[in-house]
Amino acid sequence: MNSYVSKIRLPPLPSIRDLVKLYKLRAIKQLSQNFLMDERLTDKIVKAAGTLTDHYVCEVGPGPGGISRSIIKKAPKKLILVEKDPRFLPSLMLLKESCLNYTKGAPKMDWTHAPPPIHLIGNLPFSVSTILIIKWLEAISEKKAAWAYGRTSMTLTFQKEVAERMVAQPYDKVRSFVPKPDVDVGVVTLIPLKKALIDMPFSQVEKVVRTIFNTRQKYCMKGAQKLFPAEQTEYLTTRLFVLANVNPTTRSYQLTNEDFVRLCYAYKIICDEYPAVQSFDYRASKGIDIEPGCN
Numbered sequence: 001m002n003s004y005v006s007k008i009r010l011p012p013l014p015s016i017r018d019l020v021k022l023y024k025l026r027a028i029k030q031l032s033q034n035f036l037m038d039e040r041l042t043d044k045i046v047k048a049a050g051t052l053t054d055h056y057v058c059e060v061g062p063g064p065g066g067i068s069r070s071i072i073k074k075a076p077k078k079l080i081l082v083e084k085d086p087r088f089l090p091s092l093m094l095l096k097e098s099c100l101n102y103t104k105g106a107p108k109m110d111w112t113h114a115p116p117p118i119h120l121i122g123n124l125p126f127s128v129s130t131i132l133i134i135k136w137l138e139a140i141s142e143k144k145a146a147w148a149y150g151r152t153s154m155t156l157t158f159q160k161e162v163a164e165r166m167v168a169q170p171y172d173k174v175r176s177f178v179p180k181p182d183v184d185v186g187v188v189t190l191i192p193l194k195k196a197l198i199d200m201p202f203s204q205v206e207k208v209v210r211t212i213f214n215t216r217q218k219y220c221m222k223g224a225q226k227l228f229p230a231e232q233t234e235y236l237t238t239r240l241f242v243l244a245n246v247n248p249t250t251r252s253y254q255l256t257n258e259d260f261v262r263l264c265y266a267y268k269i270i271c272d273e274y275p276a277v278q279s280f281d282y283r284a285s286k287g288i289d290i291e292p293g294c295n
């Protein structure tokens with residue numbers, strides 16, 4: 001049964017449950033805190049991250065340190081913990097003794113190669129995970145922060161429906177569900193591609209995908225209309241789908257990554273023709289006049 005083979009044995013430590021009692025570490029509901037006490041569960045989350053032995057690991061939001069213990073059992077070269085609630089410091093300090101070797105820096109790997117021995121892991125409040133993943137995707141597109149070292153992998157927990165949607169294929173119905181507030185957890189590991197699917201700034205790609213996917217059960221042209229000012233939206237939306245060679249009556253959740261690639265490039269062409277389109281924000285403005293640009 002026990003397939004999660006530990007690399008090292010931790011020195012005798014009070015259980016997470018005892019530490020939580022000892023330091024009166026009540027989970028603060030307003031901060032969506034909850035602590036994993038079951039070692040089999042934390043081992044399972046850590047297993048999803050792949051090989052950690054001799055690797056560099058950064059865990060975000062360790063709380064009292066349940067997942068951190070499972071990471072340490074895998075004998076990483078270095079474990080960095082980032083926690084915003086100072087109440088967890090004493091229980092995390094107890095773990096410090098068990099951490100290995102703090103000497104060398106992480107090696108940089110070329111993006112055309114396998115991922116570097118660096119992992120980001122976190123069981124955060126769901127609202128934080130969702131914001132964090134968007135920030136990390138932006139850093140990935142710019143090869144900054146942890147991605148200056150190569151295709152660093154991320155293992156994060158999400159609301160189960162969100163996790164299922166993240167890995168869903170086009171036409172899969174889970175792509176169109178609205179998550180309910182109280183649900184199970186899904187663990188997702190993401191590894192950046194060697195080459196970005198779309199060679200455009202992250203902010204533009206994110207805008208196109210978010211705007212179209214906002215109306216995920218309707219015809220995708222419904223969402224796309226919101227990319228353009230009201231006066232020009234009919235003409236420019238038609239142009240977008242002609243340029244992209246995508247059927248505008250496809251439902252958004254049925255669009256493939258390749259459809260999004262072509263839609264993003266078509267959007268870029270339109271932004272070059274009509275520079276005001278790029279800064280157009282549907283929510284902030286219900287219409288601005290745009291003139292074709294000279295470039």
Ligand SMILES: C[S@@+](CC[C@H](N)C(=O)[O-])C[C@H]1O[C@@H](n2cnc3c(N)ncnc32)[C@H](O)[C@@H]1O
Pocket residue numbers: 031032033034035036037060061062063064065066067082083084085122123124125128
């Ligand atoms: C859901 S609890 C999980 C705790 C622990 N990882 C576990 O699984 O038992 C989320 C943790 O993330 C921390 N946290 C929330 N937002 C954070 C942020 N922006 N940066 C670092 N830690 C954060 C909280 O204080 C809390 O300890």
